[in-house]
Amino acid sequence: MPIIPTDKIWMNGELIDWNNANCHVLTHALHYGSGVFEGIRCYHTKKGPAVFRLDEHIQRLYNSAKIYFMTTDDKIGNDARSYTIDELCDAAKETIRINRESLIEGNKKLNNNNEEKVECYIRPIVYRGYGEMGLNPLNSCIDVSIAVWPWGAYLGGGDEGIRVKISSFERINSNVLPPNVKATGQYINSILASIEIKKIGYDEALLLDNRGFISEGPGENLFIIKDKKILTPPEHASILKGITRDSVMTIAKDMGYEVKETDIDRGMVYLADEAFFTGTAAEVTAIREVDNYTIGNGKIGPVTRKIRDRFFEIVKGGDSGYGEWLDFV
Ligand SMILES: Cc1ncc(COP(=O)(O)O)c(C=O)c1O
Structure with a gap:
């Protein structure tokens, strides 16, 4: 960008x-x-x-x-x-x-x-x-x-959603480099995964942890929705604990959804009703495809849309209930 x-x-x-x-x-x-x-x-x-x-x-x-x-x-x-x-x-x-x-x-x-x-x-x-x-x-x-x-939408996608591929590069783990912090050198792992999938025409990578479970994107956390439950990989899946992830978990719970941190495998992603990425750069980005499997109906799903719209309402000051998250300049 x-x-x-x-x-x-x-x-x-x-x-x-x-x-x-x-x-x-x-x-x-x-x-x-x-x-x-x-x-x-x-x-x-x-x-x-x-x-x-x-x-x-x-x-x-x-x-x-x-x-x-x-x-x-x-x-x-x-x-x-x-x-x-x-x-x-x-x-x-x-x-x-x-x-x-x-x-x-x-x-x-x-x-x-x-x-x-x-x-x-x-x-x-x-x-x-x-x-x-x-x-x-x-x-x-x-x-x-x-x-x-000024920085616009990082992954684009909008209502169409993005195409994701699981990278052959494994996400760093805490015995190699601590994944729960943001050090510049650690991002070479993210860069290799990104290059790998961009060269074959996908929009974003998804990395597995060293146990083979889903970890996260190169700069985003993953959420999937199955039977109205919202699932996201836990901290022990070598993720960076995203501040957007935490915000979305809070917002979704406040909206009445069940949200669970749990190990997720590839099959669970392929059969998810909906999937989306979160991150400061990516904000809330719908995923329409993972490894050529269509997720849901191949567009932003209804729950993702509700959460995304609520997220933008809150960050743009439209809901005073979350005022403590905003620091006025
Ligand atoms: C590897 C990684 N995972 C997840 C995230 C999302 O974190 P946050 O929502 O705090 O931006 C980021 C971005 O900082 C990241 O670099």
Whole structure:
């Protein structure tokens, strides 16, 4: 997906011009994948732009950093460059505020209309910087940066749904790389699975865990619906515990559906009544086909549609019952 540039990027506490937000070619993370990151969305609401579950995302960033020894007490980073969760939440909102005009212009271009929206994707990243090489990163400096830019539907699909294929690449497991955190290097696993299925014409991959059960997509969690029950793989299926997954589970339960975290095998997916992916980038994306098996009637199913519509109503501030999920900019 092409990036639509905005004006400024927050780098180590300063707002830098977009084009000057660069790093050296010998940056540690570029060579070894030694960074951790988040993907967050800010939506246009009637009361102004609101970031969806910002605190939970930055808390997960802290957890990812902790796994890779990139935290000091309650702060993310090291030495002079370390920030509390609250400081990074404030920095994300400040970055949106400073980019207001360029975000509005970018959204007009993206949506091909004249609506004034400050919607964006937010990408905080914490990475081992320039100065040390080699596989002991503990003496390396840590840089922290937050960029924002307009980003539309990641997987597209709409009411048509997308075509998915199970990849021959297994999802990482916690004895290889901890799947419950977002480290940059871990995404090479997702990238191989994506390339494999895109080269043969599918829209998105689905990965199995090391036991052969369904895990998740390269950047999305999976849900299936069978006999009105909503099922999703549990944490021990090597998933990243998605914040959208958690939101959808809460929303679906509040709507009266039974939601269960349970091991899912391939046959269960092939015979599902409905299936969909969730993720910050993917939001709620209907699946119409897996491994050439048509799911349901081959379009978005009725339960998926209800959950998707409710999800968008909530993130866009249309339901005050979920107000604590919105952090106004
Ligand atoms: C591997 C993986 N699984 C699932 C998700 C969905 O997580 P979330 O809903 O928190 O964006 C993501 C995206 O962050 C991801 O990268």
